[in-house]
Structure formats: structure tokens, C-alpha cells
Amino acid sequence: MAVALTMVAMKVAILRNSMTGQKGSLIATGGGLGLILVAGTVAAAVLNGDLLAAAYAIWMLGWIFGPVFAGGGDETLRPEYFTLIGLPPRRLATGLLVSAFVGVAPAISLLALTGLVVVGVRQSPLAALVALPAMALQLAIFVLLSRVAVAVLGIALRSRVGAISAGLINGVILAALGQGWILAVALGQAGGLPAGVSATVRYLPSGWGLVAVEAAGAGDWGHTALAVGAMAVLVVLLLAAWAALLTRRAGATRPSTRGRRPMRASTVSGAVLAKELRTWSRDLVRTHQLTFALAYGVFFTAAPLALGWNGMLPLAGPIFIVMAAAMSANVYGIDGTALWLTLMCPDAADVRGRQRAWLLTVGPVAVTLTLAFTSVTGGPWPLVLALTPALLGGGAGIVVLMSVYGLIPGTDPHRRGGNPLRFTEDDGAMTGQAYAVLALVALTGAPAGVVAALSGWPGVAVGVVTGVLCFWLFGLLAQRRLHSHGPELLHMMRTGKRPPAAPGSRWGRVRFEDLPRRERIVSVVCWSTGAIPLFPQGIVAGAFKINATSERSWFLALYLPEALQWPVIVFMVLLGLSMYGLGLWLPYRHRDRHRAGTASRGDVQGLTE
Structure with missing residues (x-):
């Protein structure tokens, strides 16, 4: 426990001193977007348990595959830092796990898991009490799955077959997340989640907390104990797996002994x-x-x-x-x-x-x-x-x-x-x-x-x-x-x-953190949401109209009168392009101001000298 508390203190100190500049801006922006997702998840808890189970499955996928596209995830404390201390692998893994709960991403995920409390309150007071340990265990599962996934991928990238397999899986998953509108269309056609999908998302580890709360609300304490116990066992197994993977992380990749053809370039x-x-x-x-x-x-x-x-x-x-x-x-x-x-x-x-x-x-x-x-x-x-x-x-x-x-x-x-x-x-x-x-x-x-x-x-x-x-x-x-x-x-x-750029330099670089806070927020929103009007509401809606597809789904233009459909489609495409353009223009506009300010300071410095 002393090791875990020390690592937590280290993590807090590092985060406290790094919440500035670009990193602080990105964390704040990511937290804001995360709160929007939290609101959607809690709304799903109010509307339908099946939707909540599907939402938690998406959160789990985000924890597993998100670090793949973010440089390996949060490694404020890396295992390599503690190599010379000689900590046993399981003790090191436990300390790193406890410190992993310190951060914006775990806090946002914990807020999303309050959907379990919402479901419990709607059923009975006892179900609401069961939701509290279920939230903690569910968050531990998310964090450990993320750590194990990164460790497994790190080992996979030490072999060609592993690198290809990891790239294939990651590409398919990210493409599926990017084509979420297809799921929306399918749900609209089916009138909700099909029965098979509803059962599947509850069988996933992301749905075990919801199963425990629903079983407690129905008075089925056997299933409640089984679901909570399964979550606790999975946490222990994942912790043991992560500890074992940590021992292999520091191992060097063995060089290939296969013969290589010599280079015979003539130029x-x-x-x-x-x-x-x-x-x-x-x-x-x-x-x-x-x-x-x-x-x-x-x-x-x-x-x-x-x-x-x-x-x-x-x-x-x-x-x-x-x-x-x-x-x-x-x-x-x-x-x-x-x-x-x-x-x-x-x-x-x-x-x-x-x-x-x-x-x-x-x-x-x-x-x-x-x-x-x-x-x-x-x-x-x-x-x-x-x-x-x-x-x-x-x-x-x-x-x-x-x-x-x-x-x-x-x-x-x-x-x-x-x-x-x-x-x-x-x-x-x-x-x-x-x-x-x-x-x-x-x-x-x-x-x-x-x-x-x-x-x-x-x-x-x-x-x-x-x-x-x-x-x-x-x-x-x-x-x-x-x-x-x-x-x-x-x-x-x-x-x-x-x-540092010379005073008055034409190519003086302006970093993202140099922008005013309002412009940083606008830029991030433009880059994050510009694809919505450009692709689904614009290009895809236009393709549906050209092909005379009867399905309207959530495409706004297809619900309007015939005379307004093409103008709205064109407007959506222009809106998406404008958002991306605004996201590019704001830094360049600030660069001009920064260049002028730098030149002025250089003139003042020359006069004083």
C-alpha cells in the first residue's frame, strides 16, 4: 500500500506541474468532450438499459483502442522508471494500477458509470447501493483492459505477424467507430437494439455491472453476487496478466539472424x-x-x-x-x-x-x-x-x-x-x-x-x-x-x-498553446465536429439522394421538401469545409499577430541598445 500511495503522490505532483501549455489545453478540451459523452451515456441510462449496455461497450472499446492512437495512452509513470528499485512485478503492477485512477480520463469514465446509479435508483434503494461497488469494479476493468492491451500490442510489435495483426484489428475497430451512422440507421430500421445484440452487450465485461444492478433490482441476489464476483475475479486476473507482461516489457527485441541481400545502388x-x-x-x-x-x-x-x-x-x-x-x-x-x-x-x-x-x-x-x-x-x-x-x-x-x-x-x-x-x-x-x-x-x-x-x-x-x-x-x-x-x-x-525564432521572422512558429483560450476551444470544436456536416449530413446524404434511396435515417436534408434537399446538402458540405477552414485559419491569424508583436519587441530592443 505504501508503494501505491507513493506512486499516487508522484502522479499528482507530475500532473499538477504539467497542466499548462498545449498539454493542459488538450486535457481540458478532451475533458469537455468527455463530459458531452457522459451526458449522452446518462441519457441512455434514463431511456433504456439496452442502450446503456451498448454505450458501456463503446466506452470499453475506447479504453482498449484509444491508447493505440494516443501514443500508448497515459504513461505519466512508466514501468521503466522503477526497474532499478527491484519491486516484485505484482507489487509494481498494483502500484501503477492505483496511480492509473488519477487523471481526467478515469474521472470522466467514473462519471459515465453513474448511469449504473441512475438505473439502480429507478429500481430500488438496494439496487442503487449495489451500483456503487459495481462502478468501482467496472472502472478497474476498463483501466486494466487498457493497460493489458497496450502491453500485448507492445509485444506484438516485436514480430511481423504481430504488427500486421495489431494493425488489422486496430484499423477495423477505428473504421467501425467512424462509421457509427450505419449503426444509427440499422437501429432506426430495427426499432432499437435487436434481441441478440442486447444480450451480447450484457455478456461483455462492460455489461456485468449493469447486470448486477438489474438483478438486484429484480431481487435476484444470486445473479447479483455472480456478476459482482465475476468482475472482482476479472480484475484479479487482469492484474496478474499485466504483472506478467511488465516483466517482458523491458526485454530487448532479438535481432533477426536471417540473411540480408546487400544493397547495390549505383547512385x-x-x-x-x-x-x-x-x-x-x-x-x-x-x-x-x-x-x-x-x-x-x-x-x-x-x-x-x-x-x-x-x-x-x-x-x-x-x-x-x-x-x-x-x-x-x-x-x-x-x-x-x-x-x-x-x-x-x-x-x-x-x-x-x-x-x-x-x-x-x-x-x-x-x-x-x-x-x-x-x-x-x-x-x-x-x-x-x-x-x-x-x-x-x-x-x-x-x-x-x-x-x-x-x-x-x-x-x-x-x-x-x-x-x-x-x-x-x-x-x-x-x-x-x-x-x-x-x-x-x-x-x-x-x-x-x-x-x-x-x-x-x-x-x-x-x-x-x-x-x-x-x-x-x-x-x-x-x-x-x-x-x-x-x-x-x-x-x-x-x-x-x-x-527561438528571430525577431520579425516570416516563419515564426505559433504553438497551439499560444492561442487565446477561446480560439483554442473553437479550433478543437471545428476539427472534432467538422466531419459531421461534411460527411454524413452532406456527402453521404447526397449519395443517398443520387441513388434514390428510400431510407432517410438521421440525414436532415432528406426529411425536408424536395426543393430544399439539395440546397441543404450543399450547405452542409460548405459548413463542414468552413469548420475545417476556420480551424486552420485561427492559428495563422494569430501567427500574424505574434509576428507583428515579435517585430515590435525587436524594434524596441534595438532602440534601447
Whole structure:
């Protein structure tokens, strides 16, 4: 117990001193969004027990798979910190578990679990009392499942089969969460959760607390004791599993003894290309990222098949390209301080080699997906053949450009700890960078997509020209940036600190935490909710109308008179694009103010000297 209390005190002290700047803003914003989800969960408790069971299943999935997309989750206290103390694994796991309950995410989840109390109060006072220990055990299950999932994935990423399997599972799960509107349509058609689904979500560990409360309300104390006891046993088993996994976390990955073919590049640029292709094939983290992007693109577009609509299948290739670019956005940062090798050979055309390697890795898969799925649906050929080359060229250009202009210091590959998902200490910056690349790469395909939608085959020529221009121009800008600011980038990679911008510098960087609080909130809301009007209420609703689908579901435009449906669909698309645009414009507007203020301070300093 003394170890656990000490770790709790350490966690509180670290959080108290880190709730500033970008991290504090992200935590506050995430807490605000979490409270919105809490309100929806409590509303489900008031309306229907089946909906509450489904909501808790989603919360459990969020705890399991959320850390995968957030740099391995909350590791304020890492197991590696206590290696030299010699604590027994179970004692270390217990201390880390107790400290894991300190934070915003556990507090938000505990508020969501008050839905159990709501259900208990509606049934009987005794059921409300049973809800209290059920809440604690349910939260412990969520936290431990998250820790075990991260530990298992860390071990899986030490083998190629594990990295591919983890990427496949994670991509499918995230795509399913992103296609939640399909579940809404299915529920609307079925009039609620089907009986089989209702029973299944109660059998999941996320539903055991609800089962205990409902059984107590019905006076079935045998089932109540069984459900509570099963939760307690699962907590013990998960704790034991986590303790066992902690002992393997510090183990080093054994190097492969398989023979390697020697490189036979005849040019410097060819050597860079060969090195990058081998990195893509050997680095298990990149293998995981590429598999994740592939699984996401395929399942995201195949999910509407559950409603009998195959209209999204041709977009599997373009979506895969955009996701692959977002996952590899920090391509120089992931390599760590190996950047010094590039700086020692300034004429090596490193940027062009990386671009070509990215195209050779992503391009064949994207083209195969596009041709295969579009053949199944019979079109639209002009649109997909226009988007594919435009996005490939845009992705190859944006990835290297973002990596040198928005470099995020990463951990050297040979120094990655037991959690290979944590590439950097600044997980919020990594997430923001990925979202930015998603939007920018998608924008590079917009001209070709618009021309193809309006004029057909001429859009293909526009897509090829756009892709070539993006590849060449963005690569040229990245190459010049790397040559002119290479030492500064290496300094930031080694120290984790960006050199201060010179007074009046044109490219003075404004970090997210530099924005006023109101603008930070507006930016986060725009980026978090802009997809709702753009995709489901705009693009998907338009696709339903074009195909004359009778199902209206929750698409607002389809409930309006015929004369108003297209105007509302167009308005929704413009609203979504405007929200994303506002999220980009606010930091740039503040950058201009920051630049002017910096220049003024420089003038004042010059006068005083």
C-alpha cells in the first residue's frame, strides 16, 4: 500500500506541474468532450438499459483502442522508471494500477458509470447501493483492459505477424467507430437494439455491472453476487496478466539472424531509395501503420454494405492513401537523431528518395484497391482515376514537407522503450500533425475530384498534373528547408526544444498553446465536429439522394421538401469545409499577430541598445 500511495503522490505532483501549455489545453478540451459523452451515456441510462449496455461497450472499446492512437495512452509513470528499485512485478503492477485512477480520463469514465446509479435508483434503494461497488469494479476493468492491451500490442510489435495483426484489428475497430451512422440507421430500421445484440452487450465485461444492478433490482441476489464476483475475479486476473507482461516489457527485441541481400545502388539517390524501402519493410512500427491504413480504408468503405449500399467501395484506395500519409507524417522525426547522417551528405537528395520510397510503398496497394473495388461497383471511373494520382502525389509531397516544417522530436528507433507506440513525448502534437496531414492531402485531391464530378474524364488529366506538381513543388520546398535549417532541426531532435525564432521572422512558429483560450476551444470544436456536416449530413446524404434511396435515417436534408434537399446538402458540405477552414485559419491569424508583436519587441530592443 505504501508503494501505491507513493506512486499516487508522484502522479499528482507530475500532473499538477504539467497542466499548462498545449498539454493542459488538450486535457481540458478532451475533458469537455468527455463530459458531452457522459451526458449522452446518462441519457441512455434514463431511456433504456439496452442502450446503456451498448454505450458501456463503446466506452470499453475506447479504453482498449484509444491508447493505440494516443501514443500508448497515459504513461505519466512508466514501468521503466522503477526497474532499478527491484519491486516484485505484482507489487509494481498494483502500484501503477492505483496511480492509473488519477487523471481526467478515469474521472470522466467514473462519471459515465453513474448511469449504473441512475438505473439502480429507478429500481430500488438496494439496487442503487449495489451500483456503487459495481462502478468501482467496472472502472478497474476498463483501466486494466487498457493497460493489458497496450502491453500485448507492445509485444506484438516485436514480430511481423504481430504488427500486421495489431494493425488489422486496430484499423477495423477505428473504421467501425467512424462509421457509427450505419449503426444509427440499422437501429432506426430495427426499432432499437435487436434481441441478440442486447444480450451480447450484457455478456461483455462492460455489461456485468449493469447486470448486477438489474438483478438486484429484480431481487435476484444470486445473479447479483455472480456478476459482482465475476468482475472482482476479472480484475484479479487482469492484474496478474499485466504483472506478467511488465516483466517482458523491458526485454530487448532479438535481432533477426536471417540473411540480408546487400544493397547495390549505383547512385546516391538510389542508395537513399534502397535505404528507405528497407526501412519500410523492416521497421515493425511502419508495418503496423501501413496495415492499419489499409484495414481502415477497406473496412470504412465496406461497412455500408451492411445497408446494401456499395457506393463507398471505390473510395477505398483514396482513403488508404490519405490515412497512410497521416500515419507517416513525421517521417524524419521517427528516424530520430539519424538526421545527422543526412546533413553530412547535403547532395544526397534525401527528400526525393523518401518521396519515391513512399510512392513505391503506398502506390501499388492504392492502385490495386482502386481498380478492384471500382470494377466491382462499375464506377465512377473518372472520379477514382482522378483522385488516385492526385492524392498519391499530394501525399508524397505533404509528408516530407510537414516533416521538415513541423518536425516533432522523436525517440531513436534503437532507444524505443517497452511501449513502441510512444514515438515522442508530445503525443498531442503528433495527433495534431496527423489531422493536419489528413486535411492537407485531401485538399490536394479536391481540384481533380471537382473537375471529374463536373466534367468526367478531363478530371483524370487534372489529377495527374496535380499529383506531379504537388510531388515536385512540395518536395522542392522540403529539400530547401532541410538544407537551410538542417542544424536547427538536428538541435531540436536532440534536445526536444525548438530554437527561438528571430525577431520579425516570416516563419515564426505559433504553438497551439499560444492561442487565446477561446480560439483554442473553437479550433478543437471545428476539427472534432467538422466531419459531421461534411460527411454524413452532406456527402453521404447526397449519395443517398443520387441513388434514390428510400431510407432517410438521421440525414436532415432528406426529411425536408424536395426543393430544399439539395440546397441543404450543399450547405452542409460548405459548413463542414468552413469548420475545417476556420480551424486552420485561427492559428495563422494569430501567427500574424505574434509576428507583428515579435517585430515590435525587436524594434524596441534595438532602440534601447
